[in-house]
Amino acid sequence: MVNTLLLPELREMLADGNRAELEEFCSALNAGRTAEFMEGLTTDQAWQVLMHAAAPRRAEIFSHFPEESQLAILRQEDPAQIAELIGELAADDRVDLLQGLSEARVNEILPLLTAADRRDIQRLRAYPEGTAGSIMTTEMAKLDENLTVRQALDELANQSQFFETIYYLFIVADDNQLRGVVSARQLVTALRTPQLQLSELIETDVVTALTTEDQESVAAKVERFNLLAIPVVDESRRLVGIITHDDIIDVVREELNEDAQQMAAISPLDTDFLRIGLLTLSWKRGIWLAILFFTALFTAFALKFYEAELDRFAWLAWFIPLIISSGGNSGSQSATLVITGMTSGTLRLKNWKTVMAREWIVSMLLGAFVASFGLFVAIVVAPTPRDALVIPITLFFVVMCGCFCGAALPMIFKRLGLDPALMSNPFVAGIVDILGIVIYLNVARMMLS
Amino acid sequence: MVNTLLLPELREMLADGNRAELEEFCSALNAGRTAEFMEGLTTDQAWQVLMHAAAPRRAEIFSHFPEESQLAILRQEDPAQIAELIGELAADDRVDLLQGLSEARVNEILPLLTAADRRDIQRLRAYPEGTAGSIMTTEMAKLDENLTVRQALDELANQSQFFETIYYLFIVADDNQLRGVVSARQLVTALRTPQLQLSELIETDVVTALTTEDQESVAAKVERFNLLAIPVVDESRRLVGIITHDDIIDVVREELNEDAQQMAAISPLDTDFLRIGLLTLSWKRGIWLAILFFTALFTAFALKFYEAELDRFAWLAWFIPLIISSGGNSGSQSATLVITGMTSGTLRLKNWKTVMAREWIVSMLLGAFVASFGLFVAIVVAPTPRDALVIPITLFFVVMCGCFCGAALPMIFKRLGLDPALMSNPFVAGIVDILGIVIYLNVARMMLS
Numbered sequence: 033m034v035n036t037l038l039l040p041e042l043r044e045m046l047a048d049g050n051r052a053e054l055e056e057f058c059s060a061l062n063a064g065r066t067a068e069f070m071e072g073l074t075t076d077q078a079w080q081v082l083m084h085a086a087a088p089r090r091a092e093i094f095s096h097f098p099e100e101s102q103l104a105i106l107r108q109e110d111p112a113q114i115a116e117l118i119g120e121l122a123a124d125d126r127v128d129l130l131q132g133l134s135e136a137r138v139n140e141i142l143p144l145l146t147a148a149d150r151r152d153i154q155r156l157r158a159y160p161e162g163t164a165g166s167i168m169t170t171e172m173a174k175l176d177e178n179l180t181v182r183q184a185l186d187e188l189a190n191q192s193q194f195f196e197t198i199y200y201l202f203i204v205a206d207d208n209q210l211r212g213v214v215s216a217r218q219l220v221t222a223l224r225t226p227q228l229q230l231s232e233l234i235e236t237d238v239v240t241a242l243t244t245e246d247q248e249s250v251a252a253k254v255e256r257f258n259l260l261a262i263p264v265v266d267e268s269r270r271l272v273g274i275i276t277h278d279d280i281i282d283v284v285r286e287e288l289n290e291d292a293q294q295m296a297a298i299s300p301l302d303t304d305f306l307r308i309g310l311l312t313l314s315w316k317r318g319i320w321l322a323i324l325f326f327t328a329l330f331t332a333f334a335l336k337f338y339e340a341e342l343d344r345f346a347w348l349a350w351f352i353p354l355i356i357s358s359g360g361n362s363g364s365q366s367a368t369l370v371i372t373g374m375t376s377g378t379l380r381l382k383n384w385k386t387v388m389a390r391e392w393i394v395s396m397l398l399g400a401f402v403a404s405f406g407l408f409v410a411i412v413v414a415p416t417p418r419d420a421l422v423i424p425i426t427l428f429f430v431v432m433c434g435c436f437c438g439a440a441l442p443m444i445f446k447r448l449g450l451d452p453a454l455m456s457n458p459f460v461a462g463i464v465d466i467l468g469i470v471i472y473l474n475v476a477r478m479m480l481s
Numbered sequence: 482m483v484n485t486l487l488l489p490e491l492r493e494m495l496a497d498g499n500r501a502e503l504e505e506f507c508s509a510l511n512a513g514r515t516a517e518f519m520e521g522l523t524t525d526q527a528w529q530v531l532m533h534a535a536a537p538r539r540a541e542i543f544s545h546f547p548e549e550s551q552l553a554i555l556r557q558e559d560p561a562q563i564a565e566l567i568g569e570l571a572a573d574d575r576v577d578l579l580q581g582l583s584e585a586r587v588n589e590i591l592p593l594l595t596a597a598d599r600r601d602i603q604r605l606r607a608y609p610e611g612t613a614g615s616i617m618t619t620e621m622a623k624l625d626e627n628l629t630v631r632q633a634l635d636e637l638a639n640q641s642q643f644f645e646t647i648y649y650l651f652i653v654a655d656d657n658q659l660r661g662v663v664s665a666r667q668l669v670t671a672l673r674t675p676q677l678q679l680s681e682l683i684e685t686d687v688v689t690a691l692t693t694e695d696q697e698s699v700a701a702k703v704e705r706f707n708l709l710a711i712p713v714v715d716e717s718r719r720l721v722g723i724i725t726h727d728d729i730i731d732v733v734r735e736e737l738n739e740d741a742q743q744m745a746a747i748s749p750l751d752t753d754f755l756r757i758g759l760l761t762l763s764w765k766r767g768i769w770l771a772i773l774f775f776t777a778l779f780t781a782f783a784l785k786f787y788e789a790e791l792d793r794f795a796w797l798a799w800f801i802p803l804i805i806s807s808g809g810n811s812g813s814q815s816a817t818l819v820i821t822g823m824t825s826g827t828l829r830l831k832n833w834k835t836v837m838a839r840e841w842i843v844s845m846l847l848g849a850f851v852a853s854f855g856l857f858v859a860i861v862v863a864p865t866p867r868d869a870l871v872i873p874i875t876l877f878f879v880v881m882c883g884c885f886c887g888a889a890l891p892m893i894f895k896r897l898g899l900d901p902a903l904m905s906n907p908f909v910a911g912i913v914d915i916l917g918i919v920i921y922l923n924v925a926r927m928m929l930s
Contacts, residue, residue, distance in 0.1 A: 062686040064706040096705070098826075189672045198666050199648055199709075216665060217647050223638045237511040256545070257513040258727045260648075260709065277726040278707045281733055288737040289821045292744065296817035296906060297810060304827040305818045310839060314846040317814050321847060321880070324810050325854050331802035332858070342798055349791055349798040353780035353805055353914050360806075361746060361773050361907045365766050368745035372738045373754040377547075383755060390759060397763040398770060405774050409781070431770070457745060457906070458810045465802050 039072045046080055058085035058093065067096030075104040083113075088193065091120030103132045106141075115144035122196055124169035124279065127156040156273075161302065164250045165243035167283065168264045168273030173201045177211060177234060181219055182226035188216075197261050197276055203234050208270040210263060212236040240265045243272060250275060251283040291375055294453040295368060297324060320456070327462035331356070331469055338473035341480070347413055348476055351423055352469070358402055359430035359468040360461030366391060366438030367460045371452050374442070384443050388436075395435030399428040419480055426475045430468045437464050488521045495529055507534035507542065516545035524553040532562075537642065540569030552581045555590075564593030571645055573618035573728065576605045581756075605722075610751065613699045614692035616732065617713045617722030622650045626660060626683060630668055631675035637665075646710050646725055652683050657719040659712060661685040689714045692721060699724060700732040740824055743902040744817060746773060769905070776911035780805070780918055787922040790929070796862055797925055800872055801918070807851055808879035808917040809910030815840060815887030816909045820901050823891070833892050837885075844884035848877040868929055875924045879917045886913050 038057075045053045058066065058081065070078050070093075078101065082090045094102065094117060106114055106129060118126050118141065130138050130153065142150055152170055159165030173195050175184055184201060192198050201219070203211045212234040222228050239257050241250040241264045254262050254277065264273040290300040299316040301308050335342065335352075342349055370387065373379030379387065403424035410423035438460050442452035487506075494502045507515065507530065519527050519542075527550065531539045543551065543566060555563055555578060567575050567590065579587050579602065591599055601619055608614025622644050624633055633650060641647050650668070652660045661683040671677050688706050690699040690713045703711050703726065713722040739749040748765040750757050784791065784801075791798055819836065822828030828836065852873035859872035887909050891901035 060686075062684065062688065062706070064688065065686060185669060185672055188669045192666055192670050198669060216669070217641055220634060220637045220647060220665070221641050223634055235511065237509075237514060239511065239513065255727070255730055257511070260726070277709070277730075278704070281704055281726075281730055284730055284733055285737065285825055288734065288741070289825055292737070292741050292817055292821050295741065295745070296813045298814050298817065301818075305822040306828055306832060306835060306839075310842050310846075313839075314843050314850075317811070317843070318847050318850045320814075321807065321810055321851055322854065325803070325807060325851055328803040328806045329858060331806075332799045332862075335799040335802070336796075336862075339795065343795055346788065346792055347785075349801070350781045350784040352798070352801050353784070353918065354774070354777040356802055357777045357780075357805075357809075357907070357911065357914060358770065358774060360910075361770055362766070364745045364907060365747050365769075368742055368747065369750075369754045372741050376734055376738055378753040379755055386755060390755075390762075393759050394763050394766070397759075398767050401763075401767045402770055402774055405771065409778060413781075413785075458806070458813060461809075462806060465806060469802065 038069045042070070042073065042081065043077070046077055051084065054081060054084035057081070058089060063089070063092040064096045066093050071098070071101075075101065075108060079105055079109050087116060087120050091117055095121060095125060099129075099132070102129055106133055107137060111140050112144055115141050119145055119149055122169055123152055123156060123171055123273075124167060124196075124275075127153055127166075130157070159243060162247050163243065164241040164245045164247060164264050164275060165273070167247055167250075167279050168243075168275045169196045170273045171196045172261075172263070172271075172274040173198060174204050174208070174271060175201050175214075175230060177203045177205075177229065177231040179230050180226060181222045181228050181230070181233075184214070184219060184230055185223075185226075188219075196274065199260050200263075200274070201230070202263055202271055202274075203230060204271050208272075210238065210240065210265050210269055210271040213238050213263070238263060240269075241275065242267070247283045248287050251280050251287065254280045255284075288375070291371065291453040294451070295371060295457050297321075297456040297458040320458070324458050324462050327459065328465060330466045334466055334469045334473075338469075338477075341473050341476055345419075345476065345480055347415075348422075348473070350413070351410075352472070354406075355423075355426055355430055355472050356465040356468045358427055359434040359464040361434070362395070362398055362402075362431045363434035363438035363460040363464040364457035366395075366435045367442055367455060367457050370439050370442045371455070374446060374452055381443060381446055387439055387443070391435050391439045395432040398435065399431035402431050403428040422472075422476050422479045425479070426468075426472045429471050429475070430464070433467050433471065434460075434464045437467070487518045491519070491522065491530065492526070495526055500533065503530060503533035506530070507538060512538070512541040513545045515542050520547070520550075524550065524557060528554050528558050528562075536565060536569050540566055544570060544574060548578075548581070551578055555582055556586060560589050561593055564590050568594055568598055571618055572601055572605060572620055572722075573616060573645075573724075576602055576615075579606070608692060611696050612692065613690040613694045613696060613713050613724060614722070616696055616699075616728050617690075617692075617724045618645045619722045620645045621710075621712070621720075621723040622647060623653050623657070623720060624650050624663075624679060626652045626654075626678065626680040628679050629675060630671045630677050630679070630682070633663070633668060633679055634672075634675075637668075645723065648709050649712075649723070650679070651712055651720055651723075652679060653720050657721075659687065659689065659714050659718055659720040662687050662712070687712060689718075690724065691716070696732045697736050700729050700736070703729045704733075737824070740820065740902040743900070744820060744906050746770075746905040746907040769907075773907050773911050776908065777914060779915045783915060783918045783922075787918075787926075790922050790925055794868075794925065794929055796864075797871075797922070799862070800859075801921070803855075804872075804875055804879055804921050805914040805917045807876055808883040808913040810883070811844070811847055811851075811880045812883035812887035812909040812913040813906040815844075815884045816891055816904065816906050817887075819888050819891045820904075823895060823901055830892060830895055836888055836892070840884050840888040844881040847884065848880035851880050852877040871921075871925050871928045874928070875917075875921045878920050878924070879913070882916050882920065883909075883913045886916070 410420035414420035856873040859869035863869035
């Protein structure tokens with residue numbers, strides 16, 4: 033969604049070197065909106081426009097660019113100017129961006145930063161991908177509990193540009209030990225008693241994340257406790273960073289996309305679809321295609337086993353794809369409902385009896401529904417009406433079997449402590465395919481003669 | 482994840498009627514954690530414990546209960562006490578909860594609320610599901626631009642318990658017209674000049690949501706502009722509510738789950754899997770099973786068309802499920818990658834050439850990989866090595882065809898202005914099934930004789 037409203041004007045200002053108007057453009061609007069208006073510019077043009085903003089404002093506008101534009105700028109513009117920009121960016125964002133640059137480019141930029149920034153970046157880069165440490169930022173308000181409300185507010189007023197959020201003040205002892213938290217809301221409410229010490233307001237029962245904690249578990253805590261930010265501590269409960277609500281949205285999105293990919297039988301990509309290496313991508317897909325191939329191989333054995341029936345009643349073979357896809361589709365539906373229910377917390381393992389009872393009823397309805405279409409079609413094809421009954425009877429049981437397996441398998445995986453999304457839809461479908469063929473040819477064996 | 486650490490103690494306190502200890506339990510911890518410790522209690526026990534908390538604290542703990550426990554309490558406890566509780570809950574949360582009660586129960590509770598609360602609830606209930614109006618809350622700080630920084634802070638200090646967030650102050654003219662916003666961060670930074678008027682700090686370029694706007698579009702704005710809360714206005718730009726960051730996480734989760742369900746060929750449930758009526762659920766699944774059934778019907782026609790080949794080479798039929806599932810699985814993989822890429826914004830329609838070029842390479846690698854397994858298997862079964870070649874050659878082209886359709890179809894849907902997730906994985910698989918059979922039997926016709 034490129035907003036082209038101001039593009040011609042912007043290009044004209046650049047061509048004319050109209051300093052005053054460019055400065056006005058950079059400062060007049062909300063930073064997010066300024067970034068939106070610049071989306072149609074080339075990398076160089078965008079950077080030239082940004083040079084007309086003061087350094088902090090420049091970083092603010094830049095942080096609203098799409099990631100690909102950000103990386104293009106970091107790759108090709110002057111290293112000294114880039115270093116200045118990076119100095120102004122939020123600690124967590126710049127680490128993410130540097131991840132997208134070549135090692136050579138990073139080594140060109142890093143020495144131009146202040147020693148403090150460089151240390152900070154190197155510390156954050158050391159945390160493994162997917163942990164709380166890797167998504168946290170280090171710019172939070174750390175205060176001493178002996179400060180008064182008034183002093184704390186003054187401190188905030190002077191330092192606020194250095195903090196990612198001023199809405200939680202973290203109270204630390206010497207050695208950065210986390211003692212508790214005071215919210216800006218409490219501080220404002222306590223304004224009538226400005227001499228009160230923070231130690232009177234402190235909430236010591238703080239929900240924290242460990243640096244090594246999985247980001248999904250951190251997101252669950254933030255969601256459950258409705259936090260604006262969660263403090264990140266190391267093993268000795270020293271405060272080392274915070275993770276804010278906007279990063280949590282990214283985590284939720286990332287995790288749900290990973291689940292969707294797993295459900296479609298792809299090992300999690302860990303990076304964007306367009307950026308991942310083609311060999312890596314092929315491997316993450318191929319390994320699953322191979323597993324599913326060997327599952328599907330059993331269908332070939334099953335069909336060979338019923339060779340005699342297939343030889344005598346050739347028309348049976350025509351319905352094989354129809355029957356197994358009906359089973360596979362109802363299985364995928366059930367599996368997806370159970371998996372998304374479990375990841376969003378609306379369905380718990382202890383509800384398994386309810387789930388299975390409900391699936392039982394739904395699967396009978398669905399089975400009967402699909403079977404009725406099947407009857408209609410089979411009557412046209414099969415030699416006698418009695419023979420035709422093989423198709424609807426099979427469809428009824430195959431759909432039931434699909435629903436049953438689809439609902440049960442992810443819950444069994446969860447019970448075993450595995451990720452239910454691993455029980456991918458194609459895998460459920462593969463198992464139901466085999467069962468479907470066995471059902472089909474046994475029904476045929478009984479009905480036909 | 483039920484925390485049973487304090488359960489025996491809690492039950493004992495209740496049995497002993499130990500008032501002091503129960504009051505201590507209700508007030509000592511973080512409200513979220515208090516709720517966690519109560520999860521193993523029965524509905525009645527939980528309510529009895531809550532009666533030992535002051536009304537606002539009671540509502541706070543209650544708001545951290547799982548939704549099913551909240552509804553159980555609202556359904557069965559004393560209406561007058563429930564009305565008191567509802568009076569304390571956040572405006573958006575209580576409307577959501579009332580949605581889960583019977584009309585009779587709602588009519589029992591509503592008259593016991595204050596007139597203001599009742600009006601507020603009825604206004605919010607009027608917005609259709611899925612719009613900004615239906616998820617907003619009405620408790621925000623509205624101030625006049627002529628107030629000074631000092632006066633604004635005093636106002637916040639006095640009123641903060643009535644606001645869902647104090648971190649944005651909305652500046653309105655008479656008639657509630659939204660003029661702009663001042664953040665608490667700006668206010669704190671301006672503390673050194675307490676006589677400054679808000680009109681000096683006001684940011685007038687505010688990102689807003691319309692009451693009728695789709696919640697997904699609202700979530701996109703909040704994510705894009707990294708907002709803590711977004712103001713909701715009506716057509717005449719009157720401020721009627723706000724939506725806070727925690728509700729946005731719920732929207733993102735809901736929308737992504739809906740996508741996942743659509744990808745598995747289920748019409749969006751609009752409610753929890755365990756709460757939806759079984760007939761509705763069957764309909765939302767059955768309609769898609771029917772569509773997919775009629776797609777799959779073409780496979781039967783295709784197989785009938787190649788009757789002669791299947792009669793002469795009976796072993797060809799054994800591999801039908803294996804071949805179509807390989808095509809369907811690679812198609813689902815591609816479709817899921819493209820759909821999740823588009824919904825998360827990392828893949829845009831303008832990248833379609835890159836996507837197809839990359840799929841081309843990946844599909845050849847995957848096709849060759851799967852074909853190599855196929856060759857191995859076919860050699861065992863087929864009468865001659867030359868005959869066996871039918872299987873790997875077919876697999877190679879079927880996998881390529883799956884990847885191609887899987888990647889292209891969602892982008893075509895998007896281009897047509899439709900939801901790409903509608904191009905569900907089973908639908909892609911269904912189309913690939915038909916193409917797979919056509920490829921298979923044509924390869925067979927050419928190779929065998």
